[in-house]
Amino acid sequence: MLQLQVIRDKKDALIIALKKRNIDASPLLENVLQLDEKRRTTQSKLDNTLAESNKLSKEIGMLFKSGKAQEANILKEKTAGLKEDSKRLGDELNATAEELKSVLYQIPNIPNDLVPAGNTEDDNEEVYKEGDIPTLDTDALPHWELAKKYDIIDFELGVKITGAGFPVYKGKGARLQRALIAYFLDKNTEAGYSEIQVPHLVNEASGYGTGQLPDKEGQMYHVGADDLYLIPTAEVPVTNIFRNVILNESDFPICYTGYTPCFRREAGSYGAHVRGLNRLHQFDKVEIVRVEHPSSSYAALDGMVEHVKTILRELKLPYRILRLCGGDLGFTAAMTYDFEVFSTAQDRWLEISSVSNFEAYQANRLKLRFKDEKGKNQLAHTLNGSSLALPRVLAGILENYQTSEGIKVPEVLIPYCGFDIIN
RNA sequence: GGAGAAAUGGCAGAGUGGUCGAAUGCGGCAGUCUUGAAAACUGUUGAGGGUCACACCUCCGGGGGUUCGAAUCCCUCUUUCUCCGCCA
Numbered sequence: 001m002l003q004l005q006v007i008r009d010k011k012d013a014l015i016i017a018l019k020k021r022n023i024d025a026s027p028l029l030e031n032v033l034q035l036d037e038k039r040r041t042t043q044s045k046l047d048n049t050l051a052e053s054n055k056l057s058k059e060i061g062m063l064f065k066s067g068k069a070q071e072a073n074i075l076k077e078k079t080a081g082l083k084e085d086s087k088r089l090g091d092e093l094n095a096t097a098e099e100l101k102s103v104l105y106q107i108p109n110i111p112n113d114l115v116p117a118g119n120t121e122d123d124n125e126e127v128y129k130e131g132d133i134p135t136l137d138t139d140a141l142p143h144w145e146l147a148k149k150y151d152i153i154d155f156e157l158g159v160k161i162t163g164a165g166f167p168v169y170k171g172k173g174a175r176l177q178r179a180l181i182a183y184f185l186d187k188n189t190e191a192g193y194s195e196i197q198v199p200h201l202v203n204e205a206s207g208y209g210t211g212q213l214p215d216k217e218g219q220m221y222h223v224g225a226d227d228l229y230l231i232p233t234a235e236v237p238v239t240n241i242f243r244n245v246i247l248n249e250s251d252f253p254i255c256y257t258g259y260t261p262c263f264r265r266e267a268g269s270y271g272a273h274v275r276g277l278n279r280l281h282q283f284d285k286v287e288i289v290r291v292e293h294p295s296s297s298y299a300a301l302d303g304m305v306e307h308v309k310t311i312l313r314e315l316k317l318p319y320r321i322l323r324l325c326g327g328d329l330g331f332t333a334a335m336t337y338d339f340e341v342f343s344t345a346q347d348r349w350l351e352i353s354s355v356s357n358f359e360a361y362q363a364n365r366l367k368l369r370f371k372d373e374k375g376k377n378q379l380a381h382t383l384n385g386s387s388l389a390l391p392r393v394l395a396g397i398l399e400n401y402q403t404s405e406g407i408k409v410p411e412v413l414i415p416y417c418g419f420d421i422i423n
Numbered sequence: 424g425g426a427g428a429a430a431u432g433g434c435a436g437a438g439u440g441g442u443c444g445a446a447u448g449c450g451g452c453a454g455u456c457u458u459g460a461a462a463a464c465u466g467u468u469g470a471g472g473g474u475c476a477c478a479c480c481u482c483c484g485g486g487g488g489u490u491c492g493a494a495u496c497c498c499u500c501u502u503u504c505u506c507c508g509c510c511a
Contacts, residue, residue, distance in 0.1 A: 043472065047480040054480090057492040061441040064491095072491080079491045246470085367470095375452090377470080 001104050001211075001364045003379070007032055017110045020117045020326030028107050035100040042096055046089040053082040105214055109361040111326050112298075112335040118325030124338070125325065130309070131318030133342050134400050142345045143398040144276030146407060147173065150422050155276070165266065165274075165281035167391075172422045176397075176409070177284065179416030180390055181259050184286035184311065188387055191307050193257035193288050198237035200260055201228040206240040209366045211332035211358075221263050230263035234287035235384045239362060242291055246377060247370040253300060254291040257387070259284065277391035278350065284390040290383045291368065294360065297381035298335075301357045304385045305337050308353050311387060314412045317396050318342040320349065334359040339388075341396040350392040355385030 007014065011029050018025040056079050063072035116125045147153035152173025158166040169177050189195050207213035207229050212220060221230040231237055238256050247254075262285050266274075273279070288307070292300045305321065312319045324336040333356040340349035360379035363369070369377040401408045406423025414420045 040473075043480080047473075050481085051479055053491080058442070060491050065441080076491045083491080 001361060002107055002110070003360065003364055004032070004036055004104075008036070014110055018108070020111045020115055021108060021329065022119055022327050023108075025107060028103060031103050032100065032107070035096055035103060039093065039096045039100055042089060042093045046086060046093055049082055049086045049089060053079055053086060056082070108329075108331045109334050109358065111329055112357070112359075114323065115329060115335055116323065116325045117327075119327040120325075121328050123325040124322040124328055126320055127323050127337070128309075128321040129319075130313065131316065131342075133318045134344055136344055136399075136402065137404065140345045140399070140402060142276065143343070143395040146398045146402060147276065150407065152176070152422060153277070163281070165279070167277070167280065172417070172419060173394075175417055175419075176394065176413070176422070177390060179413050180388075180393060181284060181286060183413055183416050184387055185257060185259055187311050187314075188257035188286065188288055188307075193255040196238065196256050196258045198234060198241075198258055198260065200231050200237075200263075201226075202231055202236050202240065203228055206236055206243070209240045209243045210236050210362050211365065212236060215331050218267055219265055221265060231260060232264045233262050233285065233384075233386075234258045234260040235289060238287065238289040239291075239382055239384065240366065242368045242380075242382075243366040245366075245368055247291070247368075247380060249293065249370055249372065251370070252291070252293045252380075253296070256289045257286060258289075259286045261285075262389075277395045278346075280391055285386055286388060286390075288385050288387050292381045292383060293370070294378070294381050297357050297359065297383060300381075300383055301335065301337075301355065304355045304383065304387075308339055308355060308385060308387050312339065312341070315393070315397070315410045317393070317400060317410075318344075319352075330354075330356065332356075332358050332361050334361065337385075339386075341392060343392075343396055343399050345399040345402070346395075350395060351389075352392045352396070353386040353388050356383060358382045358384075 002014070007029055011033065014029060015024070015026045056075055060072045060075050060079075063069070063075070116123060118124070141149065144153075144155065147155070150172070152170055154168040154170055155164075157168040158164075161168070185195055201223065204213065204227065207220070212229075212232060216232075220232050222228075223230070229236075237260070238258055241256075242254075261282055263282050264280075266279055266281060277283075288304060290300050290304065309321075319339055319341045322338045322340065324330075324333075324338060329336055336354055336356040338351050339353035339355070341352045342348075343350045359381050362382045363379040366382075368380050368382065370380050372378050397410060398407055401410065406421045409417050409420045409422070
């Protein structure tokens with residue numbers, strides 16, 4: 001959520017910046033300012049009424065104490081009208097505040113200056129590319145065929161147990177999956193991220209805190225009986241650790257890494273492009289989350305990007321990095337870098353990581369602040385990224401490492417797997 | 424799941440209808456003293472709204488109610504603790 005003060009101060013600049021997302025924010029922002037104005041006048045009317053009623057109450061108290069019940073009762077009558085007024089003004093204030101909040105929730109984050117304009121993923125800007133795309137035999141298979149051939153992932157079994165998009169990993173497939181998780185976590189902790197295990201279900205307040213609610217309500221699985229949501233990413237529980245927290249400057253930087261399964265309804269996406277591991281309802285992911293001082297959040301973002309690079313370099317997977325354009329940028333992000341690995345047999349790029357700076361947008365919802373050197377509370381910046389999302393990394397490994405003898409295991413993973421080929 | 428107790432500032436812990444945003448202790452910060460540090464002493468120390476700045480308003484787990492007036496009384500939800508039951 002954007003800060004009211006920022007909207008008040010720089011409305012026109014915000015409208016221009018939000019054009020990159022192809023939205024005309026001016027009606028929304030106007031509405032915000034109008035509601036804010038109304039909120040403040042109502043608030044001040046209410047405050048005055050309450051002040052008067054507080055004053056009378058004190059007088060009544062003193063009169064009763066000094067035995068002047070008669071006079072006190074006269075004053076009591078005067079308070080009746082004030083009570084009605086404050087009730088009415090209070091209701092009005094609440095309604096206005098609610099309305100204001102709901103409009104604020106509809107405004108996405110302001111894209112960073114570096115974010116290119118554009119509508120679709122075709123307008124994303126490739127900023128980096130590394131690794132050689134292997135030349136495969138003509139009979140090379142896509143990963144879902146390989147999974148079947150070597151019996152390491154069973155999609156049909158998942159359909160039987162749960163439904164489409166819930167694969168079952170078997171034997172060396174399961175072991176490879178576990179190896180990847182352990183390897184990612186080790187790399188992250190070596191880089192200074194502390195490992196953490198968090199709940200896989202979150203409450204409504206957490207959903208609002210990181211911005212999944214109300215914007216992406218339909219993307220999360222909701223457990224009605226307990227009113228909880230299955231997490232779509234570890235970002236939600238990990239970042240919400242800091243909801244309603246006031247940090248000291250010396251606490252920065254805060255770096256966490258956690259492995260969790262992720263659950264996404266993916267309503268409306270069907271077809272060939274979601275085959276195999278390309279898009280699932282349940283998948284595993286290792287996430288990195290940082291909380292930073294505003295002055296260093298972009299350095300932190302760069303650091304996260306460099307870190308993810310080292311992992312892909314070690315896995316020897318061909319990848320590229322895109323800076324997302326305004327139209328493709330997530331609702332809450334100010335800037336995002338997507339990592340894509342080349343899936344050779346499918347001849348397409350697969351997104352395997354998304355690293356974002358949310359600046360103060362999430363912090364404003366979370367009320368995540370720190371005391372600056374002047375002792376004033378300021379909003380912190382939050383960031384997160386995948387390091388990495390498992391299924392598509394697995395798809396990339398299976399396809400790019402396939403040989404006529406079987407699928408070779410990337411060297412760095414051999415110690416984690418205990419085998420060097422899947423055949 | 425059943426029975427009972429509780430929830431107050433960074434922490435501990437007073438406060439059962441009026442001047443309580445809240446005693447006291449610890450911790451934090453600043454100062455005095457000291458070559459420096461410790462100790463001691465002095466002062467200061469929650470958040471939000473509002474204002475040029477004050478004033479003023481709100482917040483004692485969340486929500487609602489009673490009352491001229493609620494941290495204090497009532498209802499409700501949540502959480503924690505104790506006992507019982509169940510259980511990986």
